[in-house]
Each structure stands twice: as C-alpha cells, then as structure tokens.
Amino acid sequence: MLDPAYSFLLDERSDPVSEAADSSASVSVAATDAALLDAYSRSVSDVVECVGPSVVRLDIRHANGSRAGSGSGVIVSPDGLILTNSHVVQGAKRAEVTTLDGRSLAARILGDDPDTDLALLRVDEAATLPAARLGDSKQLKRGEIAIAIGNPLGFDATVTAGVVSALGHSLKSKSGRLIDDVIQTDAALNPGNSGGPLVSSRGEVIGINTAMIAGAQGICFAVAANTARFVLGEIIRHGRVRRAYLGVGAGTIALPRRIALRLGLAQATGATVTAVEAGGPADEAGLLTGDILLAVDGAPVTGADDLVRLLDAEKIDRTVPLDVLRRSDKRRFWVALRER
Template sequence: RGMATREVNGMGTGVVIDARGYILTNHHVVDGVRHINVTLDGGQAYVAQLVAHDRETDLAVIRVRTPQPLPTIHLGTSGDLMTGETVVAVGNAYGYEHTVTSGIISALHRNVQVNETQQYLDLIQTDASINPGNSGGPLLNLDGEMIGLNVAVRAGAQGIGFAIPVDKALDIATRLLNVERLESQWHGITPLAVDGPKGPVTVARIDDDSPAASSGIERGDELRQIGTTSIERPLDVERALLGRRVGDRVPVLVKRDGREVSLDLVVAAKPGRTRDAEPAGQFQQATWEAFGLILTPESASTLRDRGLPLDGGMRVVAVRPGSSASTQGVAKGDILVQIHRWYTTSEEDVNFILNRADQVAKLGPVRFDIVRGNERFFGQLALGTEGATTRR
C-alpha cells in the first residue's frame, strides 16, 4: 500500500545559539511569515519573533521566550574541513522532524546561483541528503559540532546539497545580534579571534571615550569573561551584553601580560549628536508640548524586522526633561506605536490624537506603547501631568 502524501507548508529548521532562546536559521525560512511557529526537540511549541536578518547571506536570528534556559548547539569550526570528511545533516526534511542523514564533504568553496536574486558564496558541498525542510539546520562533524548551516539543494540533482560554513554564519550572527544595532547601546569593543574562530578572543580596537575605554579595557587584552558568559568567540561579546540596561555595571575578566585583571564595564546608550534635538516645525512643536517628545516617522519594515507585525511607528528623537514621558522612562530611540486606542504609524495618526488632546487629557493618564529593541513596553501617559512607571 502506498504511503499517504504529507503536505508541508513553509517548514524549516534552526539551531539554538543562546540559551535565552535566540535561534539561527535561514532568512528564506522566515521571510514574509506572519507567525513563526517553533517546536523544540521536546515537543514544546512557541511563537518566535524575528530579531534580525541578512538577506544577502540568507541568514536570520529569531527568538522564542521559554520559562527555562535552552540547551545550545555545540559549535565547531569550518576552518579545518577536508574534502571526504564524514558529516551529518539534521533537520525537518519534508516535515519529518529530527531526520538525520549522513554523507561526506564533496567540495569546499562552492559558489551557487539559486535564482536571479539569490547567490551563495563559499559554500560547503555535501552528498548528505538535504531536502526541503532541512534549511537552517546543522551540518555536523563526527564530534557532534556544527560546522555548517544547511541552506540549499540543487534542484533535479541527487546527492548535491550545500551548507553555509559555520565560521561565516557566526560572523553574520555577531552582526545581527550587535547591541548597538538592536538596543541602541554601546560598548566600544572590536573583538578578534586571532588564532581562528575557536582561538582566544582579543581586543583589536577600543573606541575613544567608549564604555570599554572608561572601564580600563585595553587593546590587546584577551577577553575571558563578561558577566557570566565565557568569551570563546566574538559572538559571545554581543551575547554577554544583550539585554542589559543603560547604566548596568557588568564585570569583565581579561588576561593581560600573563595575569588576569578584573574590570567593570558600564553599559551606555549609543552616542548620538552632541547637541540635543530641538522641535522644528509645527508638528514637532505640538508633540513636544503635548507629549514631551520629538517624533519622526519609522517604517513598518523596521518593526517587522524585529518580529512585530505593525504598519509603522514614530521614533523618539528627544524627550523633554520633567515631562510625563520622561518620568516614565521613555528614551531617545524608542518607537512609539500606540497612544490610548489609536496606533501611531504616521504623522497623520499623531495629528489625529493631537486634535483630540483636550478630550484625551480629561481622561487622565492613558496607555501608550513603545518598542525598545525587540520588546514592546507600555505605560500611562498623562498630557501635562506625571505618569506611572513603564511596564513590560
């Protein structure tokens, strides 16, 4: 009797690279997906948020929020791979979870043109069976270490699949998880793994007047630990500082001249213009007076890249000291997405609210929502009065 046909729609695989639920996968797996449903190895199901992506390399980071830390993939290196080496591919081939196939590395440094808009450079070629659904899954060596991220299979061919080398994938992941990019925060460290991806991580550069410079970190220091995170790769620097708040004091352990030195790094906001912005034009003057904020439009793509299906928002350029927004902790760089029951996707939306400012003020404090990094916060905004504390 023939097997029943199983229909699979938009399925892929991912690997956990941080215990807080950060998952590396292919961008094409999550591109255009409104709800990213993730099922873990134990069967627990979650809805993920898109954190960041790089369309050119077809990589993306998503996040699930779980009650307990997740086990992470064991990372190897693609710097010492050899043709003929045995490898194992794991993924959801055609929707069949945890499918494991094996093969060898057929070739290295392959360039593959998939279509008119997508080209992959410097791929690992393998004859391990890689099928639709495997995308974003790990290619492992016999030690169980990930040495590649499965990405493509040659249509119409047998035994020809491809994977992004893990060293390249993690370099991109480091950029995607950069705290300056995601959270408008700054550390000022340029890390470098001098002896290859698994070698000790040293400080290649310190930005002038940065938190790292103020902490006493020096160029040439070997980074051993930041907070509770051991530093084995440049990615670990971003992981260690991700989710911190401005003003947090983070212990840093470095090795300098053969001895360990303990320092403290204080997280700071990303540097902006040296002079505070001032309201320009009637619209900004109105929002400055009503909300204590200078606002500029922010595109829907910015929010959707963060996994938030919103049609746009208004970025906070400046906050008036002593205003209701200021007392609630609204900060420059936040994105205002809602006031009361109205979305703030454009200047027109905000003007609609401003035209009803008197009626809104009579209601007392009203709810407002902001986006900071990849999280949505809310609080109570009172026009002309002080509000309460912003909550997550």
Template sequence: MDDRFSRRLAVVTLAALVLILAWRIGPDIYRDHFAPPAEPRLVTPRGDLAEDEKATIAVFRAARDSVVFITTSERVRDFWTRNVFEIPRGSGSGFVWDRRGHIVTNDHVIEGASAAVVQLADGRSYSARLVGRDPSHDLAVLRIDAEALPPPLPVGESATLEVGQTVLAIGNPFGLDWTLTKGIVSALGRELPASNGRPITGLVQTDAAINPGNSGGPLLDSAGRLIGVNTAIYSPSGASAGIGFAVPVDTVNRVVPELINTGRYTPPTLGIRYDPEVNALAARQGVRGVLVLDVIPGSPADAAGMVPARLTRDGRLVPGDVIVGLGGMPVDEVDDLIAALDRHRPGERVRVTLERAGERREVEVTLADGV
C-alpha cells in the first residue's frame, strides 16, 4: 500500500514539474518555432482634425515667424585685472511690430542689460539697439537691421475682451524656442506693481501657461490678433501655476508708437499737484477722491478753473476741488487717477468730475503732455 502511494505521489509530482516547465518555457518554444514574426500594428485612421484644432494650428503657423527670441548680456569689469567683458544676463521673447525692424518686448527683459541679440524663427540673429523703454507699463522697443523681416502681427483690441474667450501665447519658456500654449481669458482689469513702484493697471489674466522666457511674447486671440504682451506670472515656485498676466494691447498700441517716436512715454496731465500721503490722510477722514493741492498756471486744470486746497493760519488743510471722476472712470485715490489718465493721450478732451464743499460739478479739459 505504501509503495503504491509513493509511486502515485512520484507520478503526480513529476506531472506537476512537467506542467510547470511547460508553462515557463512553452511560450518561448511556441514563439521560436510556431508563432509568426511580430509586425507593426495596423494604424487606425484618425479622420480629419477637429475644427478648433485646425484653427489653433493655423494661428500658430501664421504668427510663429513674427515671434523672436531675445538674449541679453551685461558688461562687467574684473576687479583685479580691470578688464571689461560681457556675461550672459537673461532671455525672453518679443515680436515684430513693423516693417522697420522694431521689436516689442517687456522692459524687465532688457533692464540692466548692456547688449541684446534678437534671433528670428529662421535662425538669423541680429544685434539690437534700444529705442525706448517704459517701466510703468513694462514695455520696451528694440530695433534690428534685417532684410526680409517676417510680417508684423495683426493688432486687435483689448477693450472688447470677454472672460472665457480663447487666447494663445507664443514664446520661449526656459529657452525652449517657439512654444505654443492655449487657455482662456481668466479675468480683466488686474493690477500688478511695476519696477518703478507705480501699478500696472488693466492687465489681462489668463490660464495659458506663461513661464520664465515667455515674457515679452504675444498673447493672441483665436483670430491670431495681438491682444496683449505677456508680462508676468503669479507663482511661488516661479513656474506657471495657471495665473499669468499680459499688458493689454490697447495700452501697447498707445505706448509703443510714442517710444518709437520719442524714446520715452509721457502720460497726459491735468496740470495739478497732489500728494499720496496727504490723500491717504484725507481718506481716513472720509474724503473720497484726489485732493487738488496746487494748480499749475496755464495748465488744463487752470483753464478749467480748478481751485486748489489752502492752509489756514493754524495749519489746517481746507480742501478745494477734489477729483472724483475722469473720463467716465471713478477716482477714489491717486492710483485711480493715474490709471484713468493713462487711458488717454495728450490733446484729448475729457470730462472731469469735481467735488467742492459737498457740491459736485463736471468740467471739460484738454489734456497736456506730461513730464
């Protein structure tokens, strides 16, 4: 009985071993001797691209060549040898503004640089000269002497932008040249501080990925028109977190021609003097608007009959006219007045809303050149 059991156990064990070996080496034997050779799988026809994909591709192809890559360098002097040499400083993006070789970018892209090189999409590189810069809007204009420039980007408008509409950003993030990202207008009228301390107002917020190196590149609408210049991101890590900002094209279209013509941007003025600190003290006492502290003789404010504040014998400030609106925009503080003026050009007539001793009136003034 024990011998039969032992023989059966040996047979079962052997059969199990044979099965295990067959399971382990069987596929190899089948593949080597019986299976057909492996071939690429048949491609499943995709069909035509979706219409929105076609539109995005068309916009990128039309705009890509007009976007440039900018590298900057800084001149430094060796402390020991006193030799002067150039070292790399940074990089950014820009775009062709006109056929004369003007390139628009951010002011912070070229700030502090002693030289800049503009590379076109076809690989040609040119030394650029600075035409003008405006830190208050983070805009700058360079110029290159180049033959057969790509066409300038078509210019749109930002006043009619709507939250939710599609936007596309082209630039060179992290040195990865001519990258396209897509998103929507997330918000309008945003505000960020500029390098000179004044706020940049009216910014377009977008969730299109904007990373270091995108600065100065164009923000386009779905028709391929320029609607902004990518300027900044909001991110603790320094990489895109879905919150990017662009200078609106209406501002660009007002500032850039003046930079080309004069080398600087001069905002219009009313010809008054004000003080943010005095205004802040007045605001704590419930005074809304900008106090007119002085009126420059011969200025638009003088022609409109604006009355400045005055000091009493005991040192109290008695308000005269207080500006509470300009060009249809409410003015609660100095930054509001700066932003309202920035929407206009010297020579334009605007309506100014004034308050004095509790009474409100409106006057029309012709804005003058600022300084």
C-alpha cells in the first residue's frame, strides 16, 4: 500500500493544472527571448539599411595609375567628402571610389593626417551621394551596440556587430605619435575594414575603424568621431592639420565628486594623462602619468577630444597654462608648446 506522503507527491507531479502553468511559463520566456532577439536584429538591420549606402570601397592609385591598395571609406557629405584612414591612402593623390549601388567614381585626396590615421577625399564628379552623419563620441558608454561596415578582404558591404568595449584609449599611429580618445570594440575587423565607419544603434558614425590586434580576438579600435570631425574641419580650411604638440597620451575620466565639490569645479570629467612622451613639452613642464587635465589656457578640458581640439595651430610656439588635478590638489603648469 502506498505511503500517503508519497501519494501526495505523486499527485502534485501529475497535477494537470501545475503542468499547464509550467508549460505556459516556458512559452512566455521563449516568446520574450525571441522578441528581444528580433528587436536587436531589427535595430542592426535598420542601421545598416540607413548607413550602408554611404560606405564605399576605395582603390588607391599611384601617380602612374597602378593600384596601391584598397580599403573602406564613409561619405560624410552629399557633395562627396569621404573619411578614411591615412594608412589606406598611403600618401597617394588619387583613388577610385565604388559605391554600394555599383557606381565607380574618381576622387582626389584633399588631406592626410598620419598623427590621427585619418584622411579626407572628395569625389570629382558633380553628384549627390548618400551621406552618414557624425555622432558625438563623447556621449558613448561601454556596452552600447557598435556596428562595423566595410569591405574586409575584398568582401564588399560586410557587416559585423558587437559592443563598445572600452573608451578613452591611446593608440600609436604609424607616425609614432599617440592617437587619443580611441574607441575599443569587439565588432570583428579584418584587413579592408580600415577606414569604414563604426556606427551606433542611432545610425550615427561614432568612429572610423582603424586597427585590430593580430592574434587577439575581439580587440579592435576606431578613431573617435569627435577627432574625425576636428581633422575634417582642419583639412577643409587649411589642407592639412596643424596642431600644437603637448606630448601626452590621454583618455576621458570622471572627476571624483568629493574633490570636484571641494575645489569648486563645474565640470564632471577631465582628461587623464595615460602616457608622457620623454623630452616632450609635458615632460619638460613636469606633468606625470595619472594627472588629470582640467583646462588649457583657461578653456575647460572635459575629455581627450577637447584636448585634441584645444591644441590647435593658434597655440604653436606659445607658453600656455595647464590646470591639472594631481591626486586631490589643483595645480598649474606652464607648458611651452611647439608644432607637432
């Protein structure tokens, strides 16, 4: 004869109402997961549909017409301005542009800035082209969706997606200088992706893809959109980027609230010094790794992109004050800037 306790357990397991509830819960969870996955897929797909037509393939030509290499680029104005990497153009003067709809257009290189690994081209033909908009890379947060579009290994219009892994890194450019405010992402990049856009879920270009670490998985880098906007403006105005040289690597950092309140600082962030180049102006003035830059010549520095913008041609060969937070003290250093 069955023990009443075991009989009770058996009845519970075989209760059709309980089984129906469990089944309903499982279906509900599965439906929620499917809805979330579908929303993510739609988000990526919508961004690619919006930005994809502005991404082009670049075939670089030597002066004699021979091919020098290829890469990606992104159209940033309807009249044919294209941003790409300096290492893609390789010092050449001309490029052949292939659009997503198959058009082949001739373009000339307007300017090349190896210090930020950026270059600007303009299409020769009078044409209205689909253009992407540059976002504000200072507003990025780790974990945001990041979508890379380009032509890796000759496979045109390839899309990869991931997240913003880290912000405010410095990366050594081919000129040997440090590129500040670089975005790290795990969106897969391969040779040929260089110069293509890194795009947010809002459909804004947040960076220009520039490098990957060979042998590592999911460690790729893009030059921040705010740096790209500054370089674009300088090349359009002057044909090249003239900038004052400070000799530091920098990233954006939040200021300790307690210290900011005590010192009466209005800003919530600054530019932390991640590296000091030996013999550079910052080294000679006494700046150290770990210092936080608050202002240059009286203008607030709220991040590495501000530092790039403020160290312009106007400050070349000038001695300017730098306001710095060192540990919990605010200090002022006078730095003799020279041309980079």
